[in-house]
Amino acid sequence: MKILVGIKRVVDYNVRIRVKSDGSGVDTDGVKMSINPFDEIALEEALRIREAGLAEEVIVVSLGGNECQQQLRTGLAMGADRAIQVDTSENLQPLTIARTFLKVIEKEQPGLVLLGKQAIDGDNSQTAQMLAALWDRPQATFASGLNLSGDTATVVREVDAGLETIEVDLPAVVSVDLRLNEPRFVKLPDIMKAKRKPLDVISLGDLGVTSENDLEISHYTPPPARDKGHMVEDTAQLVAELKSRGLV
Amino acid sequence: MNRTLIIAEHDGTSLNPSTSKCARCATAIGQDFDIVVMGSSTNEIATQAAAIDGAGTVISVDAEHLANPLAANHASEVVAMADGYSHILGPSTTYGRDLMPRIAALLGVNQVSDISAVEDGYHFKRPIYAGNAIVDVHAPEGSKVVATVRVASWKALGDGGNAAVESKSASSAASSHTRYVNLESGGGERPDLQTATSVISGGRAMASKENFDLIYELADLIGAGAGASRAAVDAGYCPNDMQVGQTGKIISPDLYIAFGISGAIQHITGIKDAGTIVAVNKDADAPIFEVADIGLAADLFTVIPEMKQLLG
Numbered sequence: 092m093k094i095l096v097g098i099k100r101v102v103d104y105n106v107r108i109r110v111k112s113d114g115s116g117v118d119t120d121g122v123k124m125s126i127n128p129f130d131e132i133a134l135e136e137a138l139r140i141r142e143a144g145l146a147e148e149v150i151v152v153s154l155g156g157n158e159c160q161q162q163l164r165t166g167l168a169m170g171a172d173r174a175i176q177v178d179t180s181e182n183l184q185p186l187t188i189a190r191t192f193l194k195v196i197e198k199e200q201p202g203l204v205l206l207g208k209q210a211i212d213g214d215n216s217q218t219a220q221m222l223a224a225l226w227d228r229p230q231a232t233f234a235s236g237l238n239l240s241g242d243t244a245t246v247v248r249e250v251d252a253g254l255e256t257i258e259v260d261l262p263a264v265v266s267v268d269l270r271l272n273e274p275r276f277v278k279l280p281d282i283m284k285a286k287r288k289p290l291d292v293i294s295l296g297d298l299g300v301t302s303e304n305d306l307e308i309s310h311y312t313p314p315p316a317r318d319k320g321h322m323v324e325d326t327a328q329l330v331a332e333l334k335s336r337g338l339v
Numbered sequence: 340m341n342r343t344l345i346i347a348e349h350d351g352t353s354l355n356p357s358t359s360k361c362a363r364c365a366t367a368i369g370q371d372f373d374i375v376v377m378g379s380s381t382n383e384i385a386t387q388a389a390a391i392d393g394a395g396t397v398i399s400v401d402a403e404h405l406a407n408p409l410a411a412n413h414a415s416e417v418v419a420m421a422d423g424y425s426h427i428l429g430p431s432t433t434y435g436r437d438l439m440p441r442i443a444a445l446l447g448v449n450q451v452s453d454i455s456a457v458e459d460g461y462h463f464k465r466p467i468y469a470g471n472a473i474v475d476v477h478a479p480e481g482s483k484v485v486a487t488v489r490v491a492s493w494k495a496l497g498d499g500g501n502a503a504v505e506s507k508s509a510s511s512a513a514s515s516h517t518r519y520v521n522l523e524s525g526g527g528e529r530p531d532l533q534t535a536t537s538v539i540s541g542g543r544a545m546a547s548k549e550n551f552d553l554i555y556e557l558a559d560l561i562g563a564g565a566g567a568s569r570a571a572v573d574a575g576y577c578p579n580d581m582q583v584g585q586t587g588k589i590i591s592p593d594l595y596i597a598f599g600i601s602g603a604i605q606h607i608t609g610i611k612d613a614g615t616i617v618a619v620n621k622d623a624d625a626p627i628f629e630v631a632d633i634g635l636a637a638d639l640f641t642v643i644p645e646m647k648q649l650l651g
């Protein structure tokens with residue numbers, strides 16, 4: 092079985108996001124970029140499945156310009172077998188991303204597709220579900236547990252009410268949550284090795300996909316600031332203030 | 340066809356307030372709305388939905404295979420009735436986030452996520468980058484809009500309505516490739532975080548599962564919901580459904596008290612809409628104090644017992 096893992100290049104989660112003063116976007120100049128943390132967990136899971144002998148090959152796929160090769164190389168250094176960059180200069184919206192993944196799936200025929208449950212830039216949480224719909228296959232979103240057995244996967248999902256377990260037939264799309272695993276650290280020799288692993292570049296057009304980015308995103312503004320608060324000296328003062336505000 | 344369809348969320352016995360919040364969003368768009376209730380034995384839920392002020396028709400789709408909230412099954416039903424609607428709205432809860440993109444893709448449209456404000460039927464605002472930026476999203480005029488509504492941004496409508504309930508049989512059979520197994524719910528009888536008026540949360544500093552009892556005791560004393568940071572959940576001190584933040588629950592209680600939480604941006608995202616934020620942290624420089632309305636630099640293990648005494 093092959094496992095396909097989606098990887099997005101995003102502003103590192105530790106970076107303090109600043110909105111550009113002209114409202115055209117957020118500042119990414121000289122900012123540290125990383126693999127979307129959820130995608131890293133997806134990749135880690137794929138590697139563990141392969142290491143357990145349940146898959147032969149792990150392929151990482153990213154949509155973007157040449158800069159996303161950096162994240163694909165990191166994925167290869169973590170242990171992916173090969174990488175595919177779908178070359179595009181556009182910041183694609185989830186429907187087109189899902190259509191693109193579907194084309195890659197048609198070529199590669201994976202038994203499992205692992206994606207992050209959301210990207211920490213757009214916070215959309217859509218791609219996995221859209222891909223599953225277009226592919227007419229099961230979706231198991233927000234996974235914090237994944238067990239493969241034959242042609243089915245048992246997935247524990249983090250939902251508002253607790254932990255939901257579902258069973259899906261493979262092939263399926265699973266979107267992963269933070270508690271699924273802890274990704275490994277990349278070691279220096281692995282980075283060297285990763286340089287020799289195959290990284291194919293295909294253009295969006297060659298895959299036969301046209302962009303359907305029809306949501307216009309504009310007018311970036313920082314969130315409204317909260318009024319400045321104050322410190323109290325002790326518990327008695329705190330409780331007195333909560334009482335006077337009618338909150339307790 | 341300027342009409343909104345709202346996807347009702349429920350747990351089999353009661354309607355989730357997220358439904359009424361989506362309805363408020365529909366009225367902000369300026370549209371009449373219907374509500375679809377999918378489930379098994381949905382009568383009682385449909386009655387609750389019919390009470391939402393201004394609801395047009397409540398469409399009740401009752402079938403055994405719809406009892407559990409599997410997106411594969413629910414999406415087909417919504418797609419089957421999509422023709423009559425310009426807008427289809429669901430909540431930004433895990434139910435809605437799982438379901439709505441599947442619907443959008445089946446209808447061949449992009450989805451607007453997490454609507455926090457509405458200008459008109461095609462212009463919305465939403466937060467991105469963990470709430471660090473708010474953007475305008477403009478959907479093509481006249482296109483079908485499929486969206487999730489950021490429930491923390493909207494108040495529920497009144498419940499004095501009396502809409503007609505229409506029963507409809509399921510249009511598709513159960514999906515053969517996805518099977519529901521079970522739900523293990525973490526929480527007890529405390530108020531739901533997404534609707535609680537007060538929430539008491541603990542962070543990594545709680546240091547153990549046993550110590551979290553302090554949080555529960557204080558919460559119970561004032562009728563609050565109990566929450567946690569990711570670090571506390573990861574450490575196994577409390578169940579996952581208590582996590583507040585970018586990847587947990589986005590909440591908007593009147594009062595939020597954080598004990599031993601440092602105030603990482605991913606946590607703050609979840610509480611920005613709270614009325615009053617209180618932080619208790621023994622590090623006077625903890626970032627949480629930058630967003631707190633009331634701060635107390637002290638040890639939580641002395642503060643909580645003192646609060647219990649003063650409030651008991």
Ligand SMILES: Cc1cc2nc3c(=O)[nH]c(=O)nc-3n(C[C@H](O)[C@H](O)[C@H](O)COP(=O)(O)OP(=O)(O)OC[C@H]3O[C@@H](n4cnc5c(N)ncnc54)[C@H](O)[C@@H]3O)c2cc1C
Nearest residue numbers: 542543544568569570584585586587599600601606621639
């Ligand atoms: C992609 C991504 C998503 C994330 N999503 C979320 C999310 O949804 N929610 C979330 O919460 N986090 C999330 N995080 C994690 C987040 O970045 C922080 O790591 C986490 O919030 C830290 O939790 P904490 O404040 O409990 O722990 P810490 O940061 O370790 O803070 C503990 C605090 O307790 C204080 N303290 C210690 N002892 C005491 C005492 N006795 N009395 C009083 N104070 C004391 C310390 O001064 C410190 O400030 C996410 C991270 C990533 C990368």
